[in-house]
Amino acid sequence: MKSMADKGNALGPMFDLSGKVGIVTGGSSGIGLSLAKVLAQSGVKIAIVNRTAGTGEKAAAEIRKEGGIAASFPADVTKKDDVAAVVDAIEGEMGAVDILVNSAGINIRKKTVEFTLSEWQQILDTNLTGVFLACQAVGRRMIARGKGRIVNIASVGSAIGLVDRAPYCSSKGGVSQLTKVLAIEWAPYGITVNAIGPGYMNTPLIANLMKQPGFQDMVKSQVPLGRVGETEDLHGVILVLCSKAGAYMTGQTIYIDGGWSIW
C-alpha cells in the first residue's frame, strides 16, 4: 500500500491557479512585483498596472523570462477613466479577470500639522480611492460572472497608529473597512475580498527609512520577530487568498508583520 508521502502533495489542486488572469496594481515594484511573480509561477497570466510604462514593461519582461505570462498596462489608479480603460484593455487582450491584487500605494512621513492638503489628498487618492476605483471596475465584471478573488494590500497601519503617518494610516484603515464592506456586498456573487496588512517590508518604499540610524534597533524593539519582512513572507498568504484553499475566507485583513500589531 502506498504511504501518504508516496501519493504526492494532496494540497496541490487546492492551490492550482493555472490559466487564471490576474491584475496586480503597483506590480512594477516591491510587494506588487513579488506577488505578481509568485502568482505567475502558479500559472496566473499577469497584467501589471502602474503609471510608468518603462518599469511596468521591465517587470512583465522579468516574469516572462522566468517562464510566466505577463504584460504591462500603464494606468494611474487615481483616475477613474484610466482604470476603466485599462480593465477593458486587459480583458480584451488577456481574458476575463479572475484575480485583482491592489498593491499601488505611496507614503509621505511628516508631522500632521505640516501636511499640506494636497499631500493628504495625494495619499488618500492613491491608497484608498485607487483601491475603490479598481475594485469597482473589476468587481462589476466579477459580479456579472459570479466569481472572483480580490486582495487589497493594507498595512500594519490599518490596525495601529504610526507617528508621522496620519494620511497613510487613515488611508490604510479605510482599505480594511472597504475590504469588509465589499466582502459582504459581493459574497452572494461568489467573490471573496480580503486584505494583507504587512509590517515593514524590504522594498523601495522604505529604502530611505532603512538607512536611518536607529531604524534596525526600533524594529528589534517593536517587532516581536525582530526583523524587517521580505516580500517572500507574503507569498503563502497570497496563494491561499487567490486559490481554492481560501474559498471560505472573506473580509479579513491578515497581518503579516512579525507580530508588530499584537502589542
Ligand SMILES: NC(=O)c1ccc[n+]([C@@H]2O[C@H](COP(=O)([O-])OP(=O)(O)OC[C@H]3O[C@@H](n4cnc5c(N)ncnc54)[C@H](OP(=O)(O)O)[C@@H]3O)[C@@H](O)[C@H]2O)c1
Ligand atoms: N514596504 C512596506 O514596508 C509596506 C508596508 C505595509 C504596506 N505596504 C503597502 O504595500 C503596497 C506596495 O508597497 P511597496 O513597498 O511595494 O512600494 P513600492 O516599491 O514603492 O511600489 C509602489 C508601486 O505602486 C505604483 N503606484 C504608485 N502610485 C500609483 C498610481 N497612482 N497608479 C498606479 N500605480 C501606482 C508604483 O509604480 P509607478 O510609480 O510607476 O506608478 C509601484 O509599482 C503599498 O500599498 C504600501 O502602502 C508597504
